Amino acid sequence: MPYLLIAPALIYLAMFFAYPMFQGLMLAIFDDDAALVLVDEPSLDGQEVERLTQGTRLNILGRQGNLLTDDSEGTELLTEQWFLVVGESAGGAEVSGWAPEARVRIRDEAADGTPLGGTIRPRLGAGSDEATPLLAEPNETSETVAELEQRAPVTIEEIAVLEVWFQVQASEDSSKVAGWAPSRFVEVFDDEETGRVDEGSVGEFTTGFITKMFNDSFFSDAWQTTLLLMLLILPLQFVLAMLMALVIDARLKLGSGFLYIFTLPMGMSDLAVGILFFSIFTGNGLLNSVLEAIGILDGPKTFLSADTIPWIIFAIVLAELWRATSIVMVIIVSGLQAIPRETLEAAELFGAGYWQRVRHIMLPLLLPSIQVALILRTILAFQVFAVVIALSGGDIVTVLANETYRQYFEFRNNNVASAYALFILLLSMASAFFYLRAVRAQTEVANT
Amino acid sequence: MTDSSTSISPSSLPPLDSPEVVDLHRKMKRRNLRGRLFTYASAILIALWILVPIFFVFSMAFTTEDTVRSYPKNFLPFIPFSTETMTFFLQSEGVLESLLNSIIVAVVTLVLSTIIAVPAGYAVARYLFPGRDLFRLAVLAVRAFPIVVLSIPLAVLFLRAGLFDSVWSLALMHTALAMPTTILVVSSVFASVPYELEEAGQVFGATPLQSFRYIVTPLVLPGIAASGLFTFVLSWNEVFAASVLTLENRTLPALVLTSLANSPDAFQFAGGFFLMVPSIIFMFFIRKYLFNMWGQVSK
Secondary structure (H helix, E strand, O other): OHHHHHHHHHHHHHHHHHHHHHHHHHHHHEEEEEEEEEEOOOOOOOOEEEEEEOOOEEEEEEEEEEEOOHHHOOOOOOEEEEEEEEEEOOOOOEEEEEEEHHHEEEEEEOOOOOEEEEEEOOOOOOOOOOOEEEEOOOOOOOOEEEEEOOOOEEEEEEEEEEEEEEEEEEOOOOOOOOEEEEHHHEEEOOOOOEEEEOOOOEEEEOOHHHHHHHHOOOHHHHHHHHHHHHHHHHHHHHHHHHHHHHHHHOOOOOHHHHHHHHHHHHHOOHHHHHHHHHHHHOOOOHHHHHHHHOOOOOOOOOOOOHHHHHHHHHHHHHHHHHHHHHHHHHHHHHHHHOOOHHHHHHHHHOOOOHHHHHHHHHHHHHHHHHHHHHHHHHHHHOOOOHHHHHHHOOOOOOOHHHHHHHHHHOOOOHHHHHHHHHHHHHHHHHHHHHHHHHHHHHHHHHHO | OHHHHHOOOHHHOOOOOOHHHHHHHHHHHHHHHHHHHHHHHHHHHHHHHHHHHHHHHHHHHOOOHHHHHOOOOOOHHHOOOOOHHHHHHHHOOOHHHHHHHHHHHHHHHHHHHHHHHHHHHHHHHHOOOOOHHHHHHHHHHHHHOOHHHHHHHHHHHHHHHOOOOOHHHHHHHHHHHHHHHHHHHHHHHHHOOOHHHHHHHHHOOOOHHHHHHHHHHHHHHHHHHHHHHHHHHHHHHOOHHHHHHOOOOOOHHHHHHHOOOOOOHHHHHHHHHHHHHHHHHHHHHHHHHHHHHHHHHOO
16 A cells, blocks of 8 residues: 555656756766777678778778668658569560669659659669679668669559668778678768768767866866855855854744744745845946945946956855755754753753853754765755856856856757766765764764 | 742742842843843844845835836935836746746646645654655655756756747656645644544544534645645746746746846846745745644654
């Protein structure tokens, strides 16, 4: 029974969480079309003889049609058609066999353009009197079953679409063997004799995207700023949250009103808070107006520009303090409520002042709550995003989440974006692990 | 605890009306009063710190465009009221559509995650089954994963499935994000209704379904409604996935975010107002349940 009840949630999370998460992390380390497999004959059953990486220059040695596989829809293909034709041979007998489209001139078409019949094309130049062979299968290597004179009328019974395969060899690396590959993976240059591997046919694990992320010009800025913001925000945040929690815990008159106000920012989107602080720090915003009114400034000062990066950082710190302290406060308050009143009363009885009670009784007992809040806040701190964009435009000051977004959105590079996402995930997990260890160590010290 | 106080011999204490005791009382009272005053002062300061920015943006959202551009601004309460900024915002291209999109996404997310999470929450609260702790842990882990990690692969998947740039795909993703919280909250709400009540109903002849319908449901409905509101706000606020997963069918946060660079301040402030309003309203109703939600995690 309970399994039946949790099944929908499990299935949903597997479909829309676990599976895409796995796919996403694969994007960062797996290149879908890393290499092109060359096979020994122009057929899907061919044995692999060589692998060429994407972009390899090629000499094209030969070409041949091959039956299409089903999964090729939508890709740009070089194709040729073969017709199963029926006609009268020179001897007067009715014969049938396969001929490539180049050998048949279409003279009769159905309304939708499907060829129904035609004549065998005369050959030009040398050997122009030769008959056209009809083959047993739509494949140049199959045996000849009959021959038709030029201009013999034929009816078309069946049409087969073949994909052109190329026999290619890497032109700049003579150690690579020649082999066959479907034309869809090969970009042919104008001379028709050379080309390059356009996309690979098989994927490979690669560290390429991660290297690309590390070498990205915004990367070091992004992680340094993310870390700096965390170091600035978290300590202040926990002090402020503790203060707010103590105020709530003091059970003032109007306490529920204060609780409502204190928790207001919890439901607010980071974008809205970014705009909120933009309205304060912008050139003609609240801060300048107030500073000028009380005589500190003579005219408006620009806070949010490339020349005033410390001010932008300051604004982001304030915005994050404003936005995300409530959640820490709520966690601490629920921790405070779990502390037995008797413990505090006992401490008071033995003469402990308020701050002594906070320091020696509340804080140690709050450690588990603080640990949870720390983990949560750190994970969220790696995701700071809209606040930064709203206050800096996303260029001047950048953070990891912003780079993920930019790689995906501006540069259309899913793989590097996923590499960033993977990096954020690893940092989150590492810090969660670190806190779990650190707080446990501290409780052990406290217990001894 | 009370033993420790009785162990002090009463005869060694000075009488209650002795000068030292009266003096001590006065001191404690004064210290208490000072403490109270200090607490009130902190409370009011913190409240101002939270309210002033909100008030400023709201007054910017309801004023003339000239006022938005003007400098220096008048002091706070005296910003002239006008619906000019708001009208400008609402008449801007794509705003009404994105408002509608945001509402659709949030409502679909709310319905979907509640339907799926309520049975799961009930199971966690009422049954002890092998794998229960593992399930809770998995649910917690989902909530801890960064959204950015999930958005990119989902975008790629939806793109392949032809579901890209639709409010439905975004709702699917928001449901995945919201469901863990909903499950935990719902299970804590169910846990707060003693099972004995259900049993009592059955003793008096109700079928299990009837006792669930007439006894448990009324008791848990407010809590479930609160978690639903929370889900709505979460979806309404979510900006990263919304920007990644939609292109033409933007939700409001995604629209505001992508037009930040090339929109006038008035547009941003009015957009900020709309982003904040639901949370301000809903926070009022869910504040009682906040500790339910977050007290859970630290256990």
